[in-house]
Amino acid sequence: MRNKNWIRLIAGLACLALVIGMMPMREAHAESALASGFVNTTKLNLRKGAGTGNAIVDTLAKNTAVNIYEVSGTWLRIDVPSTGKSGYVSGKYITVNSASLTAYALGCTSGRVNLRKEATSKSTSLAVVAANTGLTIYSADATTGWYKVKVHATGAEGYISPKYVKIVSKVDKVSGTTATAGEITANSVNLRSGPGTNYAKVDKLQRMDDLTILDKSGDWYKVTAIAINKTGYVYASFVKVTSTSPTATPGPTTPTPKPTATPAGSQQGKLNAGGVNFRSGPGTNYSSAGKLAKDTAVTVLAKSGDWYQVVINSTGKSGYVFAQYITLIAVSPTPTPSASPTVSPTVSPTVSPTPTPTPTPTPTPTPTPTPTPTPTPTPTPTSAGTPTP
Numbered sequence: 001m002r003n004k005n006w007i008r009l010i011a012g013l014a015c016l017a018l019v020i021g022m023m024p025m026r027e028a029h030a031e032s033a034l035a036s037g038f039v040n041t042t043k044l045n046l047r048k049g050a051g052t053g054n055a056i057v058d059t060l061a062k063n064t065a066v067n068i069y070e071v072s073g074t075w076l077r078i079d080v081p082s083t084g085k086s087g088y089v090s091g092k093y094i095t096v097n098s099a100s101l102t103a104y105a106l107g108c109t110s111g112r113v114n115l116r117k118e119a120t121s122k123s124t125s126l127a128v129v130a131a132n133t134g135l136t137i138y139s140a141d142a143t144t145g146w147y148k149v150k151v152h153a154t155g156a157e158g159y160i161s162p163k164y165v166k167i168v169s170k171v172d173k174v175s176g177t178t179a180t181a182g183e184i185t186a187n188s189v190n191l192r193s194g195p196g197t198n199y200a201k202v203d204k205l206q207r208m209d210d211l212t213i214l215d216k217s218g219d220w221y222k223v224t225a226i227a228i229n230k231t232g233y234v235y236a237s238f239v240k241v242t243s244t245s246p247t248a249t250p251g252p253t254t255p256t257p258k259p260t261a262t263p264a265g266s267q268q269g270k271l272n273a274g275g276v277n278f279r280s281g282p283g284t285n286y287s288s289a290g291k292l293a294k295d296t297a298v299t300v301l302a303k304s305g306d307w308y309q310v311v312i313n314s315t316g317k318s319g320y321v322f323a324q325y326i327t328l329i330a331v332s333p334t335p336t337p338s339a340s341p342t343v344s345p346t347v348s349p350t351v352s353p354t355p356t357p358t359p360t361p362t363p364t365p366t367p368t369p370t371p372t373p374t375p376t377p378t379p380t381p382t383s384a385g386t387p388t389p
Contacts, residue, residue, distance in 0.1 A: 031069055031185070032185055032186070032237040032238060033067040033068060033069055033100075033185075033237070033239075033240060033241075034068045034069060034070070034071075034101070034106070034136070034152070035067075035068045035096045035097065035100040035101035035106070035171075036065065036066065036067050036068065036096075036097045036099075036100040036179060036241040037065075037066055037068055037078075037094045037095055037096040037097055037100070037169065037172075038063050038064060038065050038066065038094070038095055038097065039060045039061065039062050039063060039064045039066065039089075039093060039094060040062070040093055040094065040095045041062060041093045042061075042062050043059050043060070043061065043062075044059070044060045044064075044089055044090075044093045044094075045058075045059055045060075045089070046058040046059070046060055046078075046080070046085060046086075046087040046088070046089055047087050047088050047089070048087055048088070049087075049088055050072040050073060050075035050077070050088045051075070051088075054088065057085055057086075057087040058080070058083065058085050058087070060080065060089070064080060064082065065080070065081055065082065065241065065243070066078040066079065066080055066081075066089075066094060067079050067081065067240055067241060068094070068096065068106070068169075070134060070152070071091070071106050071107070071108050071134030071135070071152060071168055072088065072132070072134070073108055073132045074090065074091050074092070074108065074166060074168050075088045075089065075090055075091060075168075076088065076089055076090075076091045076094055076106070076168065076169060078094070081240070081241065081242040081243070091106065091168035091169040092168070092169065094169045095169065095170065095171075095172045096169050096170065096171040096172060097171075097172060097179065097241075098171050098172050098287070099179055099216040100179060100216070100236060100241065101136070101171055102138075102219065103136050103137060103138045103139075103171055104137045104138060104139055104140070104147075104170070104171060104288075105137045105167050105168070105169060105170045105171055106134070106135070106136060106137070106168045106169045106171075107134075107135045107136075107137045107147075107149075107165050107166055107167050107168050108132050108133060108134055108135060108165070108166050108168055109129050109130070109131055109132060109133045109135065109160070109164055109165060109166075110131065110163075110164050110165065110166050111131045111164050112128060112129070112130055112131055113128070113129055113160055113161070113164040114126075114127075114128055114129075114160075115127045115128070115129050115149075115151060115156060115158040115159070115160060116146075116158055116159045116160070117158055117159070118159060119141035119143070119144045119146035119148070119159040120144055120146070120159075121161065123159070126156060126158045127151070127154065127156055127158075129151055129160070133151060133152070133153055134151075134152035134153070135147075135149045135150065135151060135152065135160070135165065136149060136150040136152065137149050137165065137167070138150070139284040140162070140284055141159070141284070142283075142284055142306065142322055145162055146159045146160065146161055146162065147159065147160050147161075147162055147165055149165070179213045179216070179221070179241040179243070180212070180213055180243045181210070181211065181212055181213060181241070181242050181243035182210075182211045182213050182221070182223070182239040182240055182241045182242050182243075183208055183209060183210055183211060183239070183240050183242055184205045184206060184207055184208065184209040184211065184234070184238055184239065184240075185207060185238050185239065185240050186207055186238050187206050187207050188204050188205075188206070189204065189205045189206075189234060189235070189238045190204060190205075190234075190235075191203045191204065191205050191223075191225060191230060191232040191233070191234055192232055192233045192234075193232055193233070194233055195217040195219075195220035195222070195233045196220070196233075199233065202230055202232040203225070203228060203230055203232070205225055205234065209225055209226075209227055210225075210226045210227065211223040211224065211225060211226065211234070211239065212224040212226060213239070213241070214231070216236070217233070219235060219236050219237070220233045220234065220235055220236060221233065221234050221235075221236050221239050223239070267299070267300045267328055267329075268297070268298075268299060268300070268328070268329045269297075269298050269299075269300050269308070269310070269326045269327060269328045269329055270295050270296060270297050270298065270326070270327055270329065271292050271293065271294050271295060271296045271298070271321070271325055271326060271327075272294065272325055272326065272327045273294055273325050274291075274292075274293050274294040275291045275292075275293075276291060276292045276321060276322070276325045277290075277291060277292075277321075277322075278290050278291065278292050278312070278317075278319045278320075278321060279307075279319055279320045279321070280319060280320070281320055282304035282305055282306075282307035282309070282320045283305075283307070283320075286320065289317070289319055292312070292321065296312065296314075297312075297313040297314065298310040298311060298312055298313060298321070298326065299311045299313060300326065300328065301318070303323065304320070306322060306323050306324070307320045307321065307322055307323055308320065308321050308322075308323050308326055310326070
C-alpha cells in the first residue's frame, strides 16, 4: 500500500510538472532606460563594474550609441545596441541625447543631503538622500542656483543645493545624435494618438516590437510600429533606442557675415559675470546654447520678466540672458536718416556792419539882420524971422 501511495505521488508530481511545462512562460519585465547617449571620446573602456579596477568588457569608439540604465557614483551602467554588450563606463565620457531626456544633466549626490520642497535651505525637507544616489538634474533656480532634481531610487522630485551634487553626464543641447529606431521593452505598452496619457489608445505594443522613431515630444516618442504599420506616441521609458543618426547643424555651409548695426529700439550692454548661460527662451527650463564670458558685448532687444532678449554683437546670435548678469550701457541715440537725405550746407552767419553814425548837422546861424537906420528927418526950413513953436 505504501509503495502504491509513493507511485501515485510521483505520478501526480510528474503530471503537475508536465502541465506547468505546457503553460506559456510569462516574460520578465524589461528594464527601462533612463536615457540614450553617445561616446564623446576617441576610445572608452566598457567595464564589468563601476571602477577602473574592474575587467574591460569592450572598447567603444567615438559616437557609439548607448542606452543608460543607472547612475552609480560617477559611473553609468549602460548597454550598447550595436553589440548587445553591457557594463559600466565613466560618466564624463558619455553625452546624453537631448532627444531622450529633457534635462540639464545626470548626476549624483556627493553626501547625505536633504531633498527640499523649494530652492532654499529654509524649505521643508521631503526626504534625506544618501551619498552617491543617482539624480536627473532638470535645471538650476535662477535666484539661488539650487538644482531641481529627480531621485532615481525613489522617483521623488525636489531641490538640492549644488554644493552636494556632482555632474556625471551633461545633456547635449546643441548637437549630437538623434534616435531613429528602437524597440519596445515591455508588454502591453499603449500606442497613443498624442504625447500624453489623456490621448486615445491606438493599439497595444509588445516587447521586442520594432519601431521607427520619427520625433520626440517631451517624454514621448512619435513612432511607427513596423509590424502593424501604425503611427502614434509611446512613453520614452518603454523604448530602447537601437539606432541613431548625427543631428544636422542648421545654417548654410558658408557663414553669412552678421551685421553689427544696432537694431532700432535696442540698447547696448555687456556681461558682468562669466559662465552665464545663453538660453533659447526666458527661463532656466529652456536649453542653453552655450556660456558667455564676462564683458561680452550684447544688444538688448527686449525684456521678458527677469530675462533680456539679446543679440551677441560679435556673432549676431539671438537668445536670452538672465537680466541681473547684464549691465546696460547708456548711449546717445543715433538719428534715423531720411530715405533721400538732403545735406543742408552750413550757413556762414552774415556780419551786420556797424552803422556809421549820422553826423549831427551844425545848425546854420540865423544871420543877425542889419538894422535899417532910421532916416534923420530933414528939417523943414522955416521962414526967417519965424520963431520955432
